[in-house]
Amino acid sequence: MLELRLVQGSLLKKVLESIKDLVNDANFDCSSTGFSLQAMDSSHVALVSLLLRSEGFEHYRCDRNLSMGMNLGNMSKMLKCAGNDDIITIKADDGGDTVTFMFESPTQDKIADFEMKLMDIDSEHLGIPDAEYHSIVRMPSNEFSRICKDLSSIGDTVVISVTKEGVKFSTAGDIGTANIVLRQNTTVDKPEDAIVIEMKEPVSLSFALRYMNSFTKATPLSDTVTISLSSELPVVVEYKVAEMGYIRYYLAPKIEEEEDTNP
C-alpha cells in the first residue's frame, strides 16, 4: 500500500514537465526514504535522477519498496488535469497494475481521481558515486536557461570554462561565435540572484546544447541551478525541488575534435 500526499501539487506537475521530454518511460521507485526516479534519456546520453524525500510529503505511507513503471507522457497528461493549487495524492496497492492520482481542490469541492495503467520497464539502477568536482557554479536558473537558449541560436555545442575570472559559455557556428562570461557576484539584494563560483582547478568542457536546453525545462522548479564540472566526469546540472529534494541531470562531455584553441 502506497499513499503519498503532496500539498504543493504543482511541484509534481513541474517535475514531470522537466523530465518528460528527455525520458519516455521510467520506473518511479518508492521506499520509506522517498519517491525517486533514475533514467537514461531515450538516446542513452544523459541521465536524470530525481529525489523527493518522504519528509516533504504531508502524508507518506510506503509499506514496502515499490517500483512503478510509468509512461511519462501519459502521466503528464493526467497531471495537467490538476489545478496549480490542488493537493495531489499518489496511491497504489501492492501488486496492483495501476496507480491513482487524486487531485483535491483547496476548497475540497472538487475531487478528481485519475487511474493509470502501470507498465513493466527493464532498467538497471546505476550507482552514482559521490565525487569531488573541480569547479562548482551556482547561478540564477533563468540566467542559465537564457544563456543556453541564446547560444543554441548560434551553435550546437557549448564550451563551459571556469577560470579565476569567472565562468565562460562559448559556442561557434556558421554565422559566427559567441562568448558569454559571468563573474562571481554575491553582492545582490536577493541571495537567489547571486553567482557563486567555487574553483579548485580550472576546467573547460564541451556539451551538446540540445541536452542543456532539455535540462533547463526544470527552471520553474528552482530559482537557482548548480553546475558541477570535472574534467573526467559527466557534468551535473542540479535544481532543488523546494526543500524536499532535487532533480539532477548528468551529461558526458563531448570529446573535442583536435582543434586548437588559438583564436
Place this chain on the structure above:
Amino acid sequence: MLELRLVQGSLLKKVLEAVKDLVNDANFDCSTTGFSLQAMDSSHVALVSLLLRSEGFEHYRCDRNLSMGMNLGNMSKMLKCAGNDDIITIKADDGSDTVTFMFESPTQDKIADFEMKLMDIDSEHLGIPDAEYHSIVRMPSGEFSRICKDLSSIGDTVVISVTKEGVKFSTAGDIGTANIVLRQNTTVDKPEDAIVIEMNEPVSLSFALRYMNSFTKATPLSETVTISLSSELPVVVEYKVAEMGYIRYYLAPKIEEEEDTKPE
C-alpha cells in the same frame, strides 16, 4: 425593414464564436419578440438554440417576421472586424437578399458597413417541449470547460452522474480512467463560483466529449453554465447571454454498450 442595434456588440461576436464550429449554415429568425436561431449541427447529433430578446437591444425594429439564411463562417469573419467596444447594428430590407452589419466605434469616429449575401436554407423548426429534469447542475462555466478539456485528454466519452454526494464526470481510455467529483458548494464569495445541484432523481448519462467541448466555446458569454439531465431526454447545456437571452445546446445521450456500472 429590420434594424437591430446592440450596444454591447461584443456579445454578438461571442455568440457567433459559440455556434460557428457546430453549425455551418443557419437561419436567423427575427420577430417582434427577438432575434433567434435554431439549428442542428452538421452531423445532426446536437441542436443549438439561441435567443436574444428584443428588450436587450437599444433599438429593435422588425416590421414583419423575417428568416435570414447565413453562412456562419462568413458572418463570423465579418463580426471579427468589429471592435470589442463597437456598437453593432444589423440591418435588412424586406425581400432583400443581403444583410448589413454596421459597426460604430464608441467615439463615433469609425463606422464600418459589412454587407453579406443571404442564402436559402431549408430548415424545420423543432418544437422543444418544456420538460422536468431529474437533475440540474449549475456551476462555473470555466470549471465545466476545464473538466471537458481535461477528460478529453484521457477518453472520448464522459459519463455525468448526479447523486446525493454531488456530480461526477468520468471517462475511460487506453491510458487509464478519470473521475472528477464536484460537491455542492454555495458558501463562496462570489455567487457565480457556486456549485448548485438540484437533484429530484439520480441520473447517469454518457455523452460524446467532442460535442461537450464544442459547447464550451460559449464559456466567454457567461460565468455560469446550467446542465439539465433526465434519463429519457437530451441533456441541455445552457449559457445565459447577459440579461437578454440564452444559448442552449441539446445533445442526446450515448446508448451505453451493455457494460454494467459495477466498479472494477
